Every structure is written in structure tokens, then in C-alpha cells.
Amino acid sequence: MKKIVHSASYGMAFLFVLALIGCKPHEPAEDPTAKMAAALAGTWNLISITETRSVTIGSEAVDVYVVFETDAPAATRADKDQSPSSSTGTFTLHQMLGTGRFRTFRGTWTLTSTLLTGTYSNGTPWGAQYEVTFDDADSRLTLTAPTETCIYTRVNALPSEL
Amino acid sequence: MNRKVTPILLAAGLLVSACADRLDVTATSPDATAGTATRSKKIINTSEQSRPGVLLLKLSEIPSDEVRAKLMGCGLEDLQPVFPSTPGKEELERRFGLDRWYEATLSDSQTADQTANALCAFNEVETVQFDEIFRNEESEYVFPVSEAEMSSPAATRAAEDLPFNDPLLRYQWGFINIGDVSQAEDIYKGADINVKNVWKNLCGGDPDIIVAVVDEAVKYNHPDLAANMWVNEAEKNGKPGVDDDGNGYVDDIYGYNFVRNGELHWDGEGNTGHGTHCAGTIAAVNNNGIGVCGVAGGTGKGDGCRIMSCQIYDQKDGGNARTVAKAIKYAADMGASIISCSFGYTGGTYKSDAAYRNGNNKTNQVEYDALKYFEATKNNPVVDGGIPIFAAGNDGDPYATYPGALYDIISVSAFGPDYLPTYYTNYGPGCNIVAPGGEYYHKVNNSYPPECMILSCYPSELGDSWDVRDKDYSYSQGTSMATPHVSGVAALALSYAKKLGKTFTAKEFKELLLSSANDFDSRLKGEKKLYNQTLNLGNYRKQMGTGSIDTYIFMMQIEGIPCLTAEIGRNQWIDVSQYFGTSSVNLTYLGEPGKEEGQVLCEVSDEDRASLGLQQDPYMQYGKLYIYPTKIGSGKVKVRAIAGGSIIGGDEAIGGMEMTQEVSIISRSFKSATGGWL
Numbered sequence: 001m002k003k004i005v006h007s008a009s010y011g012m013a014f015l016f017v018l019a020l021i022g023c024k025p026h027e028p029a030e031d032p033t034a035k036m037a038a039a040l041a042g043t044w045n046l047i048s049i050t051e052t053r054s055v056t057i058g059s060e061a062v063d064v065y066v067v068f069e070t071d072a073p074a075a076t077r078a079d080k081d082q083s084p085s086s087s088t089g090t091f092t093l094h095q096m097l098g099t100g101r102f103r104t105f106r107g108t109w110t111l112t113s114t115l116l117t118g119t120y121s122n123g124t125p126w127g128a129q130y131e132v133t134f135d136d137a138d139s140r141l142t143l144t145a146p147t148e149t150c151i152y153t154r155v156n157a158l159p160s161e162l
Numbered sequence: 163m164n165r166k167v168t169p170i171l172l173a174a175g176l177l178v179s180a181c182a183d184r185l186d187v188t189a190t191s192p193d194a195t196a197g198t199a200t201r202s203k204k205i206i207n208t209s210e211q212s213r214p215g216v217l218l219l220k221l222s223e224i225p226s227d228e229v230r231a232k233l234m235g236c237g238l239e240d241l242q243p244v245f246p247s248t249p250g251k252e253e254l255e256r257r258f259g260l261d262r263w264y265e266a267t268l269s270d271s272q273t274a275d276q277t278a279n280a281l282c283a284f285n286e287v288e289t290v291q292f293d294e295i296f297r298n299e300e301s302e303y304v305f306p307v308s309e310a311e312m313s314s315p316a317a318t319r320a321a322e323d324l325p326f327n328d329p330l331l332r333y334q335w336g337f338i339n340i341g342d343v344s345q346a347e348d349i350y351k352g353a354d355i356n357v358k359n360v361w362k363n364l365c366g367g368d369p370d371i372i373v374a375v376v377d378e379a380v381k382y383n384h385p386d387l388a389a390n391m392w393v394n395e396a397e398k399n400g401k402p403g404v405d406d407d408g409n410g411y412v413d414d415i416y417g418y419n420f421v422r423n424g425e426l427h428w429d430g431e432g433n434t435g436h437g438t439h440c441a442g443t444i445a446a447v448n449n450n451g452i453g454v455c456g457v458a459g460g461t462g463k464g465d466g467c468r469i470m471s472c473q474i475y476d477q478k479d480g481g482n483a484r485t486v487a488k489a490i491k492y493a494a495d496m497g498a499s500i501i502s503c504s505f506g507y508t509g510g511t512y513k514s515d516a517a518y519r520n521g522n523n524k525t526n527q528v529e530y531d532a533l534k535y536f537e538a539t540k541n542n543p544v545v546d547g548g549i550p551i552f553a554a555g556n557d558g559d560p561y562a563t564y565p566g567a568l569y570d571i572i573s574v575s576a577f578g579p580d581y582l583p584t585y586y587t588n589y590g591p592g593c594n595i596v597a598p599g600g601e602y603y604h605k606v607n608n609s610y611p612p613e614c615m616i617l618s619c620y621p622s623e624l625g626d627s628w629d630v631r632d633k634d635y636s637y638s639q640g641t642s643m644a645t646p647h648v649s650g651v652a653a654l655a656l657s658y659a660k661k662l663g664k665t666f667t668a669k670e671f672k673e674l675l676l677s678s679a680n681d682f683d684s685r686l687k688g689e690k691k692l693y694n695q696t697l698n699l700g701n702y703r704k705q706m707g708t709g710s711i712d713t714y715i716f717m718m719q720i721e722g723i724p725c726l727t728a729e730i731g732r733n734q735w736i737d738v739s740q741y742f743g744t745s746s747v748n749l750t751y752l753g754e755p756g757k758e759e760g761q762v763l764c765e766v767s768d769e770d771r772a773s774l775g776l777q778q779d780p781y782m783q784y785g786k787l788y789i790y791p792t793k794i795g796s797g798k799v800k801v802r803a804i805a806g807g808s809i810i811g812g813d814e815a816i817g818g819m820e821m822t823q824e825v826s827i828i829s830r831s832f833k834s835a836t837g838g839w840l
Binding site: 093 | 721723724725774795797828829831833836837838
């Protein structure tokens with residue numbers, strides 16, 4: 001009997017050790033919003049506007065660069081009982097409509113799931129909210145508003161004049 | 163009978179008889195029968211306020227020896243061309259008739275009126291002009307800079323966010339007005355030409371842009387001007403006493419003294435430092451660690467615009483039409499792009515362009531011909547002609563003085579540190595824009611310090627009555643001081659345009675200048691009390707041109723046609739004040755009336771109307787542009803307005819300049835209130 005008890009004890013201990021080894025430390029599930037925010041970070045140049053499929057509207061050229069910077073990564077977990085995670089950051093927008101000189105706007109953005117919203121530094125909201133999608137290489141960014149879709153390409157640097 | 167009078171009368175009778183024997187006129191010529199009792203229509207002004215003993219004649223052609231002899235026979239001591247001909251400019255001189263202007267010096271025994279009439283009898287004489295005298299538009303107040311100001315530490319510059327290290331910049335409220343009540347208790351923050359961010363971010367000047375100061379001499383070796391003086395290298399490196407460049411003037415290294423026909427002369431009794439003060443406002447050297455700043459004085463890298471001194475006043479002499487005309491032609495021939503003219507005829511001398519310009523015989527004044535010659539001379543890669551800037555006058559009259567009041571000439575009124583019209587400024591028709599002119603009598607702790615006036619360079623030699631000799635800076639006031647603010651802004655704009663490779667016609671450039679103005683009318687209510695004067699501010703409403711000059715807006719306009727966004731599917735207003743100036747609400751707009759009162763339709767091409775899907779013409783109302791696009795597209799909208807009056811100036815009355823401003827509209831399915839793309 002004593003032998004059986006000992007064996008059982010060892011077995012229990014063994015099983016207990018196995019259980020310890022077999023159970024990985026708890027890791028949070030990958031946050032898609034944070035991942036998307038990380039992809040958003042960088043400098044983007046507008047290359048297509050839906051209606052015109054170019055960077056002109058009518059006879060006017062549109063030249064737009066946007067620099068997105070992310071705040072410290074969001075640590076929230078996308079648990080099903082919590083609201084969707086969000087990421088935030090700041091942006092710098094350089095635009096030249098028609099001829100002349102680039103004008104610069106700054107502000108903040110918020111990415112909630114795949115919805116991107118923003119506010120200019122004077123408190124004025126963006127003209128629209130955008131659904132964010134990327135190509136596989138994260139080198140093309142598509143911002144889709146209800147009535148307009150714009151495509152941006154990632155660039156390494158702003159033009160020298162900026 | 164008076165023994166002294168008889169010989170004179172007899173001599174006069176003989177003279178007229180002698181002239182009549184030499185008449186080369188037909189019997190049907192009206193002037194041949196006019197005699198001396200009737201004033202000829204060829205005489206375009208009067209001898210009042212004119213230089214005695216001189217007449218200016220415009221002849222139908224270069225006189226032959228025979229014609230010359232006939233004219234001399236009317237009792238002239240001398241007859242010489244007004245303008246030396248400049249090599250390479252002969253065709254332009256002919257086009258504007260400058261080659262046909264002559265100065266007739268009269269013998270002492272003749273009265274100018276008599277001789278004028280006698281000369282009119284000749285067909286070869288088109289115009290007779292008395293050599294009328296202009297006034298400079300500075301007030302009697304000139305104050306030195308205090309010892310405390312001279313020793314003011316530059317360390318405050320950082321705290322005040324001043325872009326340059328010139329220690330006296332903080333006292334130049336006309337450039338950057340931070341509302342320092344130690345300068346005036348009623349000072350109005352922002353009452354300046356808005357140049358700070360232009361200096362910081364865009365441009366400080368260009369040495370290829372030359373501004374001629376047509377005035378008393380500029381002290382060319384002033385410590386804060388010397389580096390920005392224009393230099394005639396041929397004369398500087400040539401032989402003293404020799405006209406090295408063959409332009410008709412000897413030793414004109416930094417300009418010329420047209421009063422004495424010689425070297426520039428800024429001191430001596432009767433000289434006031436006026437030219438040096440104006441020059442400093444335009445282009446005192448910036449960021450050199452001393453003194454003051456100039457609007458187009460550069461950024462400290464030798465990039466300031468250049469000052470040319472065209473002296474038309476010297477002590478108590480000068481300021482007459484011939485001297486002014488020669489100075490203006492010189493400025494054109496020697497490379498000036500802008501002439502800054504802080505002078506004019508006595509207010510009310512002329513009440514319309516026709517009265518000033520045409521006389522009664524459809525011919526022009528000598529200085530008017532010279533002005534047109536200057537405006538036709540291209541001296542920079544930006545504009546196709548020269549830009550004259552004139553003072554509106556200091557008589558407190560409800561109209562500008564001539565020649566500034568000419569409808570196509572920019573005339574400048576003045577505001578004080580309180581951002582209100584000064585007590586002295588002219589206003590109303592012919593006044594196109596307003597700029598800082600300074601104003602004494604603004605109180606600070608029950609005293610009247612000079613800091614409420616305009617601080618600039620000054621010839622230290624003139625500080626005789628002060629116990630602060632050797633001071634190189636002073637305060638002064640007048641539309642004389644407002645004018646160089648605008649001249650400097652114009653020079654800065656030319657510099658920026660050159661940097662961007664932009665080109666304009668002179669007309670377009672002037673239109674951009676006049677539309678680069680901020681609201682000046684909204685505070686013109688009630689009264690302004692200053693010392694012992696009370697101004698009814700309502701009298702000045704809509705009488706101050708397009709408003710107060712804004713340098714930054716001007717630079718924005720230089721950059722190009724502003725492109726603004728609109729949202730499809732609704733009628734909306736677009737604020738164009740950033741581009742037209744906040745004065746846009748007070749301009750008189752030109753165009754077909756819209757459906758409602760106060761609406762003025764703007765011009766759009768059929769192509770652009772289709773691109774935007776416009777259901778109705780865009781219109782201006784309450785200073786805003788209203789537009790209703792229904793398609794995503796773009797189009798240009800043209801807005802026409804009058805700058806400096808409710809009517810366009812012309813022969814009949816003093817008025818404003820018509821100007822056109824264009825805006826490009828991009829229509830999208832949405833827009834942000836800021837105009838940002840996202």
C-alpha cells in the first residue's frame with residue numbers, strides 16, 4: 001500500500017510538473033488596432049483621389065503629404081467584454097492646392113478599430129472619418145470616407161522644400 | 163509817372179512787338195489772335211507757388227536753330243533741355259515726350275505770365291508749365307531717441323520674440339506692435355504692417371530691388387544705411403569730376419542732388435533729415451546689432467533692398483516740378499523699381515485727374531510725363547514697369563493730393579499707434595491704402611513721449627538744437643512716414659516674387675498690393691480725442707482706401723492664386739479675407755447685381771462653371787464669396803473691386819483704382835473648416 005501511495009504521489013507530482021511545463025504564461029491576444037497604428041506611422045504622399053484617379057481635381061493639382069506619429073502603444077486588450085481598443089497620435093499635414101506654397105496643418109488622430117478620425121490643432125475636426133486599409137506590404141494606405149477614397153503611398157522623406 | 167515803371171512798360175511793349183514779328187503762325191490759329199490779354203489754353207497751371215524766373219516748355223519737336231532763335235527772342239536768357247538723354251533710352255524718351263521738354267530761363271525784366279502768353283503764340287510750343295513747387299509731407303515734430311532707448315539691452319529681444327537683433331526694433335511699433343503701453347496708453351496691439359513672419363519665414367529683401375527715395379538727400383554713410391545703399395559702380399570707381407557712365411550726371415555714386423546739380427547734401431540749415439528717415443523705414447540694415455530695422459532691410463546676410471537717393475529738396479530750395487521730373491527719370495534710368503515720394507502739391511490744388519494731368523490743352527505736366535516714363539521702365543525680372551508710391555498728404559483734407567491722387571498711382575494715408583486715422587492724414591477719394599505714420603500727443607502717464615511716432619534713421623549732424631548730438635535715429639510723423647512703409651512692403655514683395663520666379667504686370671502687382679489689406683473701418687465709430695483735437699471717426703469710414711497694409715497677406719498673394727475648398731451640394735460662404743485682407747467687407751465691388759440687395763456677381767468662365775456644376779453665379783456679399791458647386795471639380799472666380807473710393811478715378815473726379823482678384827475653388831464631397839485636406 002505504501003508503495004502505491006508513493007507511486008501516486010510521484011505521479012501527481014509528475015503530472016503537476018507537466019501541467020506547469022505544458023501551460024504557457026498568459027499572453028494577451030495581438031491588438032489589431034495597435035498593429036494598424038504601427039503601420040500608419042510614417043510619411044505618406046497622396047497619389048489618387050477617387051473621382052479623378054489622379055492628384056488633380058478639375059484643373060487644379062493637389063499635392064498632399066501626411067506624417068503620422070503614434071503615441072505610446074495602447075496596452076488595452078481587445079477582450080470581448082471591453083470596448084474596441086484605440087490608438088492615438090499626432091499628424092502633420094502639408095498640402096499645396098493649385099500653385100503656390102505648401103501650407104501646414106497639425107493636430108491629433110485616433111484610430112478605433114479601423115476607423116480613423118482626427119482634429120486639427122485649432123479644435124476643428126477633420127472633414128470626414130476614414131476607414132483605413134493597407135496593402136500587404138503596408139506601403140499603400142487607403143483612406144475611405146463615405147463619399148471619397150484617397151490612396152497614399154509611403155515615402156521615405158518629405159520634399160526638400162518642406 | 164513812375165520813372166522806374168515806364169522803361170519796363172516800354173520794354174515789355176517792344177518785347178511783345180518783337181515776338182509778334184517772329185510769329186510762325188497762320189492767321190487762323192486761335193493763339194495768334196489771343197494776344198496778351200487772354201490766357202492761352204497751352205498754359206496748364208498758374209504762377210502761384212511756382213519757381214520764379216523759369217518756365218517749362220513742351221515743344222512739338224526738337225527745336226531747330228531758327229525756332230530756338232525765335233523763342234529766345236521772347237526775352238529768354240537761356241533755353242535748355244530739361245532731361246539729359248540717357249544712352250539706350252532714346253526711344254522711350256521720345257515716346258513720352260521727355261526729349262521735347264525745355265527749361266526757359268527768363269530775363270529779370272519779364273514777368274513769367276507775360277512771357278508765357280507770348281510763347282504760346284508759337285505753334286512749336288505745345289505746353290507752357292510754371293515750375294510749381296511740391297511740399298514734403300512731414301509734420302513739424304522730430305524727436306531724438308533717448309539715452310535710455312539707445313542703451314536698451316538686446317536681451318529683451320528673446321522675450322519679445324523679435325526676429326532681429328536691432329536694439330531699437332522694439333520701438334518700431336509700425337513693424338511689430340505688441341501693445342506696449344509705454345509707447346502710448348491707447349496703443350492697439352497688432353496695429354502694424356504684419357511683417358514679422360515674413361522676415362522669419364519668407365524673405366527679407368533682395369539687393370537687385372532698388373527703391374529711389376525722391377526727397378531730401380539720404381545720408382549714405384549712415385551706420386544703419388550704408389550697407390544697403392545703391393552704388394553706381396562706374397562713378398565710384400571712376401574719376402572725380404567726370405561723368406564716367408555718360409548719363410549726364412557727374413559723381414552720382416549713391417544718387418544725385420537735382421537741386422544743386424551736384425553731390426548729395428543732407429545737412430545745413432533748412433534740411434530736416436526727411437530723406438534719411440524715409441530711407442531707414444524702407445531699408446535700414448536688419449540684424450546688424452545696431453539701430454533700427456527697415457521693412458526690406460534684409461536678414462543680416464547682405465540681402466537687403468537698396469536705396470537710391472534722388473534729392474529734390476536742399477535746405478529751402480527745390481521741390482519744383484522740373485527737379486522732381488528729372489529725379490524720377492534718373493530713378494528709371496539708373497535701375498530703380500520703386501520711387502518713394504513723400505511729397506505732393508498743396509491739397510486741393512487739383513480736384514480731378516483731368517485738372518492735374520491734361521490742363522486745358524490735352525497735354526501733360528512735365529512730372530507726369532516723367533512718371534509715365536518711370537512706369538514704362540522695367541528694372542527687375544518681376545514686374546514690367548516701375549511702381550510709384552506717394553503720400554496722401556497731411557492737411558486733414560477729405561481727398562488725396564496730386565500726383566498721388568491720380569487714379570493709377572498708389573497714395574498712402576496714415577494711422578497712429580491706436581490703429582485710428584491720424585489727426586493730420588488726408589482721407590477719401592484718391593487715398594488707396596493706410597499704413598503707420600505715427601502720431602504725437604498720445605499720453606503716457608500724463609506726459610507725451612515721442613515713441614508714438616515713427617522711429618527711423620536720422621542725420622546726426624542735424625541734432626543741433628538737441629543736447630543729444632550724434633544721435634543717428636529720430637522719431638517723426640506724417641503720411642511721409644506711412645509712405646515708406648508701403649514702399650518697403652512693395653520692395654519686399656518684389657524680392658519674394660523674384661525668389662519664387664513669379665512675374666506680374668505692374669497693374670497686377672499694384673492690385674495685389676491694394677488687396678493685401680486689413681479691416682480699418684470697423685473701429686471708426688464715435689470720436690477720437692487727442693490733446694486738443696477731436697476727430698469724428700465716422701467721417702473716415704470707407705475713406706481709408708482698402709484698409710491697412712498687410713505684408714504677410716501680400717506675400718501669400720505673391721505665391722499665387724489662392725486655392726480654396728468648397729463642399730458640393732450647398733450654397734456656402736468662403737472667407738477670402740486671408741487673401742484679400744479683412745478689409746474685403748468694406749470694398750465697393752463691381753459687377754452685375756445678384757438676386758438680393760448687396761450681392762454682386764463674380765465672373766466665372768463657362769468651362770469652370772461646368773466643372774464646378776454651378777447652379778448659379780458665385781457672388782460677393784458682406785465681404786464673403788458665396789458659391790454653390792454641385793460637382794467635384796475646380797474653377798477660377800474673378801472678383802472686381804475699387805480700391806480707394808466708391809468710384810473709379812478718372813478725368814472727372816478723384817477716385818479709386820479698379821482691381822481684380824482671382825480665387826481658385828476646388829469642390830469636394832466634404833471639407834474641413836480649416837481648409838485642411840483631411
